[in-house]
Amino acid sequence: MIRVLFARAWRAACLAAFVCLAIVVAAPLWAGRADAAVSASCKALRDDITKMENRITSGAALTVSISLRALYAKDCLNGYPRPSDPWFKADGTPAADANSAGPGGYQAPQEIADYCRKSSDAYLCALMLELGEGASANVPDIAVDPADELPPFFLASGGDRISVPDECLLQLAARLGLVGHVARQTGVDCSALGDIPEALIAALKSGIRQFPITALTDSTRPTADPRTGYQPQDPGFLEMCNQAAVNETKCTQRHFGMSDIGKGGSSGQAGAFNDCSSVYAGVVAMCKRVGVRFAEIPDDGRAPQSPGPAVTDECRRDVVNYADAAQAHDSGKAVEAYRTLSQACPDLVARTLQRSGPPFPERQMGNLTRGVFGACLADPASCDAARNVDEPAGGGGVDWGQANDFLDAMIGVLGVAQGALGAAQAIQALRAPAVGGYGSNMNSLAAPIIRSRPGLGSPGTAPPTSHSTITGLP
Amino acid sequence: MPRTLPMVASLALIAVFVLAGCDAFTPPPPPAYTDPFAGLLDKSSASAPSDRAVAVRQPLGVLFSNNVETYLEQTQKLDAVPQKYGNTKRVTDQDPKFVAARVLSIIRVRYPQLDSVDDFNQGIAKGDKSFALIDTQIRAGWFSGEKTTVDINVFFFDGNAQPLSRISGHGTATVPYPNTSAGIEPATDAAIAEIQEKFASLLR
Numbered sequence: 001m002i003r004v005l006f007a008r009a010w011r012a013a014c015l016a017a018f019v020c021l022a023i024v025v026a027a028p029l030w031a032g033r034a035d036a037a038v039s040a041s042c043k044a045l046r047d048d049i050t051k052m053e054n055r056i057t058s059g060a061a062l063t064v065s066i067s068l069r070a071l072y073a074k075d076c077l078n079g080y081p082r083p084s085d086p087w088f089k090a091d092g093t094p095a096a097d098a099n100s101a102g103p104g105g106y107q108a109p110q111e112i113a114d115y116c117r118k119s120s121d122a123y124l125c126a127l128m129l130e131l132g133e134g135a136s137a138n139v140p141d142i143a144v145d146p147a148d149e150l151p152p153f154f155l156a157s158g159g160d161r162i163s164v165p166d167e168c169l170l171q172l173a174a175r176l177g178l179v180g181h182v183a184r185q186t187g188v189d190c191s192a193l194g195d196i197p198e199a200l201i202a203a204l205k206s207g208i209r210q211f212p213i214t215a216l217t218d219s220t221r222p223t224a225d226p227r228t229g230y231q232p233q234d235p236g237f238l239e240m241c242n243q244a245a246v247n248e249t250k251c252t253q254r255h256f257g258m259s260d261i262g263k264g265g266s267s268g269q270a271g272a273f274n275d276c277s278s279v280y281a282g283v284v285a286m287c288k289r290v291g292v293r294f295a296e297i298p299d300d301g302r303a304p305q306s307p308g309p310a311v312t313d314e315c316r317r318d319v320v321n322y323a324d325a326a327q328a329h330d331s332g333k334a335v336e337a338y339r340t341l342s343q344a345c346p347d348l349v350a351r352t353l354q355r356s357g358p359p360f361p362e363r364q365m366g367n368l369t370r371g372v373f374g375a376c377l378a379d380p381a382s383c384d385a386a387r388n389v390d391e392p393a394g395g396g397g398v399d400w401g402q403a404n405d406f407l408d409a410m411i412g413v414l415g416v417a418q419g420a421l422g423a424a425q426a427i428q429a430l431r432a433p434a435v436g437g438y439g440s441n442m443n444s445l446a447a448p449i450i451r452s453r454p455g456l457g458s459p460g461t462a463p464p465t466s467h468s469t470i471t472g473l474p
Numbered sequence: 475m476p477r478t479l480p481m482v483a484s485l486a487l488i489a490v491f492v493l494a495g496c497d498a499f500t501p502p503p504p505p506a507y508t509d510p511f512a513g514l515l516d517k518s519s520a521s522a523p524s525d526r527a528v529a530v531r532q533p534l535g536v537l538f539s540n541n542v543e544t545y546l547e548q549t550q551k552l553d554a555v556p557q558k559y560g561n562t563k564r565v566t567d568q569d570p571k572f573v574a575a576r577v578l579s580i581i582r583v584r585y586p587q588l589d590s591v592d593d594f595n596q597g598i599a600k601g602d603k604s605f606a607l608i609d610t611q612i613r614a615g616w617f618s619g620e621k622t623t624v625d626i627n628v629f630f631f632d633g634n635a636q637p638l639s640r641i642s643g644h645g646t647a648t649v650p651y652p653n654t655s656a657g658i659e660p661a662t663d664a665a666i667a668e669i670q671e672k673f674a675s676l677l678r
Contacts, residue, residue: 177533177587209590289600360594360635363513366543368550373538373608376574377590380582383575 038148039083042076046150057156058207059176066169067282071275077144081107088113092122157203162196209378241287248280501616502551510539510609514593522637528630529678532587535602539609546570567655576666577608594635605631614658618651624661643669
C-alpha cells in the first residue's frame with residue numbers, strides 16, 4: 001500500500017517534470033501572442049517548474065530545477081523578441097504591427113530598437129543583438145517584469161521552509177551532497193546558506209536518500225491516453241530516464257551535426273539543440289545519481305566520438321530496450337531485443353561486446369533489507385523511535401512490517417498523494433491544448449526547434465503541423 | 475461404562491490439543507547463511523584480513539550481504555508463531571529494527587556521510603570513497619535452554635572495492651524458561667559492544 005502511494009506520488013511528480021521539459025523545447029514552436037511580457041509557453045513553463053518544485057520539496061530534483069530555471073531565464077526572461085515587444089520597420093521606425101512593418105520589418109525590445117536605430121542597418125543590428133552575437137558591453141540593459149520571474153526556490157521539511165536565491169542554488173546542491181565542491185562566485189553573497197540549521201539539512205538529506213527507494217521501484221511503462229493517443233500518459237521514473245538519455249543523445253548529435261552553419265555554438269538553432277541537450281543531461285545526471293544505469297549512449301554532453309560507423313537513433317533505442325529488459329530480468333524480452341539489435345545494428349553489437357562488462361557482479365539489494373536497513377539508513381530517527389528497546393515487555397509487540405511503519409508513513413504520504421493528484425489533473429488539463437500536434441512525450445522534445453527570430457516570421461503565426469526541415473533532419 | 479466414558483473423552487481431547495500444539499510450536503528450519511561476499515565480489519570473504527586498522531574515507535557506501543535478507547526472511551517466519559499466541563515479548567525481541575538501528579548507529583556516529591548502494595558498481599559510479607559491507611548471521615534459539623548466537627561482521631573496502639579489514643562481533647544468549655524470548659537483544663548488544671571496542675582502536 002505504501003509503495004503504491006509513494007509510486008503514485010512519484011509518478012505525478014515525474015509527470016510535472018516531464019511536461020516541464022516538453023514545454024521547454026516545444027515552446028518556441030507554438031509561441032503565440034500574449035498580453036504579458038513572456039509568451040504563453042513561457043508562462044506554462046513557469047507554472048510547471050513551480051508545480052514540480054512544490055511536489056518535490058526535499059531537493060531531490062534540485063539539479064533539474066537549476067537547469068530549468070537557467071533555461072527559463074535565458075529563453076523567457078532574456079530571450080528576444082518577446083510577444084509583447086513592439087514592431088519596427090526596416091529603417092528602425094516604429095510600426096503598429098507585423099503587417100504594417102512591411103518588408104524587412106522586425107520585432108525587438110524597445111531598448112534594442114533604440115540602440116539599433118543609430119545603425120546603418122537597424123534590422124541586422126537588432127538581429128545580431130537578439131542572437132547574442134554582439135559584444136556584451138553593447139547589449140542594452142532590458143528591464144524584466146518582476147511578475148515574469150519565477151518564485152524563489154524553496155525547500156521544506158516538516159514545518160521548516162527556506163527560500164534560496166537562484167544564484168546560490170549550486171552551493172545549496174553542494175551542501176546537500178548532490179554535487180561536488182562548488183567554487184564561490186565573486187559578487188554573489190550566499191552567506192545566508194550558512195544560517196540553515198544543520199537539523200534541517202539532515203532532514204532534507206534524509207528525504208533525498210529516501211527518494212531512490214521509491215523512484216527505482218517505479219518501472220511503470222507508458223500507457224496511451226485513449227482520448228488523445230499521446231504517449232506516455234503516465235511515465236514511470238525509469239521510462240523517463242531512458243527517454244531522457246535517448247533525447248539527450250539526439251539533441252547532442254543535432255547540435256554538433258550543424259557543422260555547415262556554425263559547428264555547434266550556443267545561439268540560434270544550434271543553441272536550441274544545445275539547451276535541449278543540457279536539460280536532458282540534467283535529468284540523466286539525476287537518474288544516475290539515483291542509481292539508474294544506462295546503456296551505450298553518450299552521456300557526457302559532448303559530440304559522439306565516431307571513428308566507426310554512425311549509430312542510428314533506432315539502434316540506440318534498441319540498446320535501451322535491451323538494457324531495460326535485462327535489468328528487469330525479463331529474459332524473453334531481452335532475447336527478443338537482442339535479436340532485433342543484432343539484425344538491425346550489427347556494428348553496434350560488435351562494439352558493445354568488445355567493451356568489458358561491469359567490473360563487479362551486479363546485484364539488487366533485497367526488498368526486506370531495503371525496507372528495514374535501508375529505511376533506518378535513510379531516516380535513523382524513525383528507526384530508533386519505532387524500535388524503542390526500553391518499552392515494557394508486551395508493549396511493543398507489533399508486526400514491524402505493517403503497523404507502526406504503515407501509520408508513520410501514511411501521515412506523510414497522504415498529504416503528498418493529495419497534492420500530487422491535483423497536480424496530475426492540472427497537468428492533464430494543461431497538456432491537450434498546449435502541445436498541439438507535437439504530442440507531449442519526450443520523443444517529441446528532440447524534434448528540431450525553430451526559435452522565433454527577426455526575419456523568421458511573426459511569432460503570432462499558427463504553430464506548424466510538421467517538424468521543420470531547416471536542419472535537414474527528420 | 476458410565477465412569478470410563480468421560481475419562482476417554484478427556485484423554486482424546488488432550489491428545490487433540492497436544493497434536494494441534496505440536497504443529498504450532500515447530501520452529502522453522504535454521505537459516506542457511508552464505509559467504510558474505512556472495513553476489514558482490516568474485517572472491518571469498520576469507521580474503522579480507524581480520525581486525526586490521528583502516529582509514530575510511532567518505533562518502534562511505536554501505537552494502538548489506540545477502541545474509542541480511544536471509545535473516546529478515548527468517549524473522550518473518552519466526553514472527554508467525556508468537557504472534558499467533560500473543561507472545562509480543564518474543565516478537566519485540568526479534569524485531570530486526572533493533573539490530574539495524576544498533577549496527578548502523580555505530581557506523582554513522584563515525585561516518586555521517588553514509589550512502590546505501592546495491593552493489594560496488596553503483597557505489598563506484600556514485601563516487602563513494604570507501605565501502606562498508608554489513609553482514610549479520612543470527613541463529614535464534616527456540617526452546618528453553620537453547621543458545622542464540624549473533625555474529626555481526628563489518629567489512630571495510632577501499633574505493634576500488636578491495637577488502638581492507640574485517641571487524642567482527644559475537645554475542646550469545648540462552649533461551650529462558652518459559653521461552654518467551656530468544657535473547658536476540660542481549661546477544662546483539664554483546665556483539666555490538668565487541669565491535670565498538672574494535673572500532674575505537676582500528677578505525678581512523
